[in-house]
Amino acid sequence: MSESTGGIDMDEESSGTVKKFAFINRKAPYGTIYALESLEVVLISAAFDQDVSLVFMDDGVYQLKKGQGTKAVGMKNFSPTYRALEGYDIEKLYVEKESLESRGLTEEDLIVDVEVLTAEEMATLMDEQDVVMSF
Amino acid sequence: MLHIVNKSPSERNALDSCLRMAKKGSTILLIEDAVYAVTKGSTVESKMKAAMAKDIHVYALWPDLEARGMQDTVIDGIKQVDYPGFVDLVADNKNVQSWL
Numbered sequence: 378m379s380e381s382t383g384g385i386d387m388d389e390e391s392s393g394t395v396k397k398f399a400f401i402n403r404k405a406p407y408g409t410i411y412a413l414e415s416l417e418v419v420l421i422s423a424a425f426d427q428d429v430s431l432v433f434m435d436d437g438v439y440q441l442k443k444g445q446g447t448k449a450v451g452m453k454n455f456s457p458t459y460r461a462l463e464g465y466d467i468e469k470l471y472v473e474k475e476s477l478e479s480r481g482l483t484e485e486d487l488i489v490d491v492e493v494l495t496a497e498e499m500a501t502l503m504d505e506q507d508v509v510m511s512f
Numbered sequence: 513m514l515h516i517v518n519k520s521p522s523e524r525n526a527l528d529s530c531l532r533m534a535k536k537g538s539t540i541l542l543i544e545d546a547v548y549a550v551t552k553g554s555t556v557e558s559k560m561k562a563a564m565a566k567d568i569h570v571y572a573l574w575p576d577l578e579a580r581g582m583q584d585t586v587i588d589g590i591k592q593v594d595y596p597g598f599v600d601l602v603a604d605n606k607n608v609q610s611w612l
Contacts, residue, residue, distance in 0.1 A: 481553030
């Protein structure tokens, strides 16, 4: 691989290689641009037919909170996009249990179906990845 | 005086610093990501209740609460204000400290 392609091997001879990509989301949705930028990159990555996992931990779990309404603050409510990810074959969404609990949230508070993992299980999942992208 | 906090309590220590410096009778207004501090059942709840027990008035900006979907589990005693209410709080207080 000569060019920097974010770990995606673009060579002809090795086309068809599927790598495990994880996007780690650790920021709340509207106070910074991280969550929106991550979502953009995730949607682009869907075009590359890789094995994509989305991880939500720390304040990143707030990205999936149900009932977001941004009309009064004049910003785009991008939370419905998480429900569309399935249509892009991005179906592996993981939320850290400890992060949810310390914020007074449960799985029922989330806009999409996710798999809730303990910190230990999440550590294993991250360890298994070929490429980890941090937001 | 009025203390304004805009950072998430689980990412920065702005709220902790604010709570340490807020005195009896003062007012705290939570805006932007600081509104996550109002959530019932969170680890921040006890700190917010302790502040209110010390006669510190706590407000949250509801457009920011609503943007984040956090409007339904607000700790009892925390008042919600709109943008004109924000202006009133600034006008009614002698001075303002923003905890950035």
